[in-house]
Amino acid sequence: MSFRNSPDIIIRNANIVNEGQQQISDVLIRHGRIEKIQSNITGIVHAKSIEADGNWLIPGMIDDQVHFRDPGSPQKGSIASESSAAVIGGITSYMDMPNTNPATLDLKTLMHKKQIAAQHSMANYAFHLGVSADNLEVVERLDPKLVSGVKVFMGASTGNMLVDDPTILERLFANVPTILLTHCEYTPRIKAREKLFLEKYGRNIPAAMHPKIRDKYACFESSKLAVSLAEKYGTQLHVLHITTAKELCLFKDLPLNRKHITAEVCIHHLSFDESDYADLGHLIKCNPAIKTQQDKEALINAIAESNRLDIIGTDHAPHTWDEKQQSYLDAPAGLPLVQHAIP
Numbered sequence: 001m002s003f004r005n006s007p008d009i010i011i012r013n014a015n016i017v018n019e020g021q022q023q024i025s026d027v028l029i030r031h032g033r034i035e036k037i038q039s040n041i042t043g044i045v046h047a048k049s050i051e052a053d054g055n056w057l058i059p060g061m062i063d064d065q066v067h068f069r070d071p072g073s074p075q076k077g078s079i080a081s082e083s084s085a086a087v088i089g090g091i092t093s094y095m096d097m098p099n100t101n102p103a104t105l106d107l108k109t110l111m112h113k114k115q116i117a118a119q120h121s122m123a124n125y126a127f128h129l130g131v132s133a134d135n136l137e138v139v140e141r142l143d144p145k146l147v148s149g150v151k152v153f154m155g156a157s158t159g160n161m162l163v164d165d166p167t168i169l170e171r172l173f174a175n176v177p178t179i180l181l182t183h184c185e186y187t188p189r190i191k192a193r194e195k196l197f198l199e200k201y202g203r204n205i206p207a208a209m210h211p212k213i214r215d216k217y218a219c220f221e222s223s224k225l226a227v228s229l230a231e232k233y234g235t236q237l238h239v240l241h242i243t244t245a246k247e248l249c250l251f252k253d254l255p256l257n258r259k260h261i262t263a264e265v266c267i268h269h270l271s272f273d274e275s276d277y278a279d280l281g282h283l284i285k286c287n288p289a290i291k292t293q294q295d296k297e298a299l300i301n302a303i304a305e306s307n308r309l310d311i312i313g314t315d316h317a318p319h320t321w322d323e324k325q326q327s328y329l330d331a332p333a334g335l336p337l338v339q340h341a342i343p
Contacts, residue, residue, distance in 0.1 A: 072101025
C-alpha cells in the first residue's frame with residue numbers, strides 16, 4: 001500500500017505512551033509516516049486535524065503468535081478477516097503459526113501463505129516455519145530472513161507436527177539457524193492423565209478437568225527440557241504461552257538484551273482461571289490450559305514486577321461455535337483473541 005499521496009494528518013493533544021513515558025503532544029503524519037512529535041505543531045497547511053483531547057496514542061502492538069486459518073479453514077478465520085480484527089484491536093503486526101492445512105513445513109507452502117497475505121492482509125505480517133520429524137534438513141538450510149522463527153511442538157500437537165524424539169530435538173536445538181519457538185507440554189503425562197479421566201467420566205469429561213489433565217507438571221517438564229537444550233547448544237529460544245507459577249523459575253530476571261532464552265505469556269492466562277470453566281466451558285479450552293488463580297496471579301506479578309516474561313501474545317486460534325459445543329475430547333482448543341489484546 002502506498003501512502004505517497006496520502007494527506008498530511010496532525011493528531012493534536014494526544015497522551016502519547018511510548019518507551020515507558022507519557023506526554024501530551026501533537027503528532028504530524030506525512031506520507032503515512034510519523035514525521036514530528038512536538039507540543040504544538042504549527043505552520044502545516046492543508047493538514048487534516050484530529051483532536052485527541054488527551055486520549056492515549058500508543059504504538060501498534062506486535063503479536064508474536066496467531067493461528068489464522070488460511071489456508072485450510074478460512075471459514076474459521078481468513079488472513080483477511082483476522083488481520084482486520086487485529087488492526088481494529090490495535091495490533092499492527094502479527095506472526096502466524098505453521099499449523100495450517102497444509103502445514104507450513106517447506107518453502108513452497110511458506111511462499112503460498114505470503115502470497116495470500118500480500119493480497120489480503122490489513123496488517124504487517126510474518127510467518128513461522130514448522131518442524132516435523134521429516135523436515136529437519138529444510139530447517140537446517142533455512143534462510144532466517146524468510147521467516148520470523150521456527151516453531152516446534154514439543155508436545156500436544158495436531159497432525160504430523162509433534163516432535164518429542166530426543167535425537168531429533170537434540171539435532172534441532174543444535175542446528176536451527178534462527179530463533180526457535182516451542183510449545184511445551186509433556187505428552188506422555190497428558191495421555192496418562194487423559195486415560196484416568198476417561199475411566200472416571202467416559203467421553204463426557206467436564207471442561208473444568210482440562211487443567212487437571214494438562215497440568216502444571218506436564219508444562220514444567222517440557223519447558224525444563226527446552227531450556228536445558230537451549231543452554232546446552234546456545235539456541236536462541238522463545239518458550240510460548242507460559243501458564244504456571246512453577247515454570248517461572250526457569251527464566252532469568254534479566255534485561256532482554258542479556259538473554260538468549262525468552263518467554264511469552266498470553267492474555268487469556270492473565271485474564272481467566274479455573275473458576276471460569278463453570279460459565280465458559282470449552283470456549284476457554286486451550287492448550288496449554290488455563291490453570292489456577294494462583295498461577296494467574298503469579299504470571300501477572302511476573303509481568304508487572306520482573307523481567308522473567310518478555311512478551312504478551314494472544315495465541316489467537318478461532319473455531320466455530322458448533323465445534324466448541326462438542327464433548328471434551330472433540331471440542332478443539334483455542335480462543336479468538338487478536339482483537340482484544342490491548343483492551
